[in-house]
Amino acid sequence: MHIQGIGYYAPERIVDNDALSADLDTSDAWIRSRTGIRTRRLAADNQACSDLAAEAGKMAIISAGCTPENITHIIVGTVSGDAAFPATACLLQSKLKIPTAMAFDLGAACSGFLFGMQVAQGIMAAEPEATILLVGAETLSRRVNWQDRSTCVLFGDGAGAVVLKASPDACMPPGGIFPALVEGVICEGGGGGELLCCYGGGTRYPYRHGDIIGPEYFLHMNGQEVFKHAVRAMSDISSRLLKRLGRSVEDLDLVVPHQANLRIVKAVLERLQVPEGKAFLNLDRYGNTSAASIPMALAEAHIQGVIRPGFRVLLTTFGAGFTWGAALVKY
Numbered sequence: 481m482h483i484q485g486i487g488y489y490a491p492e493r494i495v496d497n498d499a500l501s502a503d504l505d506t507s508d509a510w511i512r513s514r515t516g517i518r519t520r521r522l523a524a525d526n527q528a529c530s531d532l533a534a535e536a537g538k539m540a541i542i543s544a545g546c547t548p549e550n551i552t553h554i555i556v557g558t559v560s561g562d563a564a565f566p567a568t569a570c571l572l573q574s575k576l577k578i579p580t581a582m583a584f585d586l587g588a589a590c591s592g593f594l595f596g597m598q599v600a601q602g603i604m605a606a607e608p609e610a611t612i613l614l615v616g617a618e619t620l621s622r623r624v625n626w627q628d629r630s631t632c633v634l635f636g637d638g639a640g641a642v643v644l645k646a647s648p649d650a651c652m653p654p655g656g657i658f659p660a661l662v663e664g665v666i667c668e669g670g671g672g673g674e675l676l677c678c679y680g681g682g683t684r685y686p687y688r689h690g691d692i693i694g695p696e697y698f699l700h701m702n703g704q705e706v707f708k709h710a711v712r713a714m715s716d717i718s719s720r721l722l723k724r725l726g727r728s729v730e731d732l733d734l735v736v737p738h739q740a741n742l743r744i745v746k747a748v749l750e751r752l753q754v755p756e757g758k759a760f761l762n763l764d765r766y767g768n769t770s771a772a773s774i775p776m777a778l779a780e781a782h783i784q785g786v787i788r789p790g791f792r793v794l795l796t797t798f799g800a801g802f803t804w805g806a807a808l809v810k811y
């Protein structure tokens with residue numbers, strides 16, 4: 481399977497740590513030292529998840545040298561979609577004027593993009609002609625409790641997208657870094673559901689007319705437990721993927737980790753024995769954008785010229801569920 485093009489979108493509204501400390505008992509120094517985050521982007525009032533996804537999707541389709549008519553499947557990794565139904569992927573299909581496609585959402589939280597990659601591999605095994613638009617898109621700012629300083633400072637909104645094909649198109653312009661070969665991807669999960677969750681509005685805690693919207697309607701997290709699980713899971717699955725592919729950390733030119741927290745990234749790299757300088761980071765500007773985080777970072781690494789032809793790039797993630805995964809991409 482090949483990545484043939486990439487795109488991303490970050491909403492225009494920038495909110496820095498000082499702006500948050502105007503309404504919350506927090507500070508720029510605390511947020512920066514515990515997370516590495518300086519600013520995050522928040523969707524405008526009139527923007528929902530599919531609007532962000534559409535901007536990223538458009539850019540990915542153009543970068544892949546495709547047209548909307550070429551897309552046969554749309555997968556949107558998200559846990560903050562426009563509605564319970566229809567799927568955000570279906571709304572995206574209309575926005576991008578993709579005439580006919582199998583469109584569905586994939587709810588694996590921050591692991592949504594890598595889970596989507598593995599699902600795309602399965603689709604291509606059955607339908608080698610498929611052209612898949614895989615998007616990670618989130619508007620978690622609508623799901624966090626803006627009175628809970630231990631969570632709301634961490635998250636931001638955004639979207640990233642790739643176009644995937646089993647075999648690269650012959651029409652790809654020469655000289656670029658695409659198509660990039662996905663050498664392997666593994667995803668798994670288990671346990672920890674109650675440690676990072678958002679139950680309100682679902683069928684366990686349905687909203688009834690007149691109910692007061694309490695904290696259970698918003699994201700809840702046990703930060704320290706999530707931290708420990710994330711470090712272990714991301715480093716272990718990355719090691720196993722490399723071993724399965726007959727590769728070692730010496731073969732890596734770049735690591736694009738899920739952009740949750742600088743301290744988590746540093747701990748993962750330390751366990752993997754990869755120098756810190758090999759990680760591409762943009763979490764200082766965007767915070768944790770969940771399923772959008774890896775494709776946004778990959779897209780920026782591409783646009784900034786950080787990824788060069790021949791690079792081997794490790795992607796790794798962890799999210800609610802718990803879910804986690806890793807992929808290796810050769811440019």
Ligand SMILES: CC(C)(COP(=O)(O)OP(=O)(O)OC[C@H]1O[C@@H](n2cnc3c(N)ncnc32)[C@H](O)[C@@H]1OP(=O)(O)O)[C@@H](O)C(=O)NCCC(=O)NCCS
Pocket residue numbers: 505506507510511514515590629630631633634701702703704706707710740741744768798799800
């Ligand atoms: C959330 C996280 C940054 C908190 O950092 P921490 O070092 O574990 O901090 P603690 O939870 O122990 O809290 C320490 C103190 O800071 C306070 N605190 C929490 N958030 C704060 C904030 N935004 N500003 C100021 N103080 C804050 C706590 O109330 C606590 O105060 P207390 O000692 O008086 O009780 C950290 O646990 C983390 O990054 N976890 C992983 C989160 C994540 O990435 N989740 C998504 C994964 S996909």
